[in-house]
Amino acid sequence: MSQSYQLFFAKEDPVTEERPDLHLPPGRSPVGKxxxxxxxxxxxxxxxxxxxxxxxxxxxxxxxxxKHCLKMDAGTFLHRHTTLCQGSHPFFPGLKLQLADGNPPACPFLGETGCTVYPDRPSACRTYPLERGVEQPGPGKPLRAHYFLTHHPYCKGHEEAHTYTLRQWEREQDLSEFNLYNDLWAEIDAFFATNPWAGEGKAGPYQQLAFLVCYNIDGFRAYANEHRLLSAFRLDKAERQRIER
Structure with missing residues (x-):
């Protein structure tokens, strides 16, 4: 992990200022102080x-x-609860939650009284009614975050009298750790946007391996053990055992 991301994690996100150059979709407004x-x-x-x-x-x-919360391996989780979708660019897919059948379809982790995976709910759930985006100001500089308030007609939470600052919302929803790892993922995805597997075609072997590494940690661990990838690195016994578990 680079020092810039350690600092980014420790200091929390900078408060988003209103930016006239940010073109927002309808129903969203920038969140400032x-x-x-x-x-x-x-x-x-x-x-x-x-x-x-x-x-x-x-x-x-x-x-x-x-997958940790549900005590299942990543491959099983992907098969049961996700579906492929268009990513942020044409060169790497995204994943969406597969809804449970019903009228209307619902999150598979929705119970009678609420969320059954609440402590480990996805970042989009804990961020709502905010949305978070990041930009790269320049080479070697930390990512800059922007928050936007989303207004959906069905949501009556905006009519409540309670107010939050951005800082209060981040802390109440335990967003810091999720933001840290999502920002690291944003850097990887930005690299994928350069089409590093040009010429191999859609879903070629390198892209499939990258997908395995990013989304199926248990599958990649099995792949690494099968192909003895760890033997290429100098690792002490404890670190090797921790990775292989």
Whole structure:
């Protein structure tokens, strides 16, 4: 891990300032230093509506947390609970949560009283009603984060009197660790956007291996053991055993 990301993690995200050059989709407004109104609780009229008909993108760290929470290997989780989708660019796919059948379809982890994986819920769930984006100001510089407030017609949490600052929301939702790993993923995905496997075609061997590394940590561990990849590195016994577990 680079020092810049350690500092980025320790200091939390810089507060987003209003940026006239940021072109936002309808229903989103930049979040600055002023508090925003929102409160989600069982008494609000729309409670759990956002868990149905949800279009939820999953990042690698989301999958790691969820598969540990559910006590299943990553390959099984991917097979049962995800579907491939268009990524942020044409050269690497994304993953979305596969909804459970129903009318309407719902998050497979939605129980009668709420989220059954709440401590390990994905970053998009804990960030809502905010959305977070990052930009790279220049080579070697830390990523710069921007938060946007999302307004969906069904959500009545915006009508509640409770207010949060961005800092308060980040802390209450335990976002720092998720933001750290999602930012590291953003750097990897930016590299993939350069099409490093040019000429091999869609879903070629190198792209499939990259997918395995990013999303299926247990599958990659088995691959590394089978092909004795660790023998190429100088690792002490304890570190090797930790990786192989």
């Amino acid at each position: 002023q508090p925003f109104r929102f409160h989600c609780h069982p008494g609000v009229r729309c409670y759990l509506s956002c868990c149905r008909n949800v279009d939820l993108l999953l990042f690698p760290y989301d999958i790691l947390r969820l």
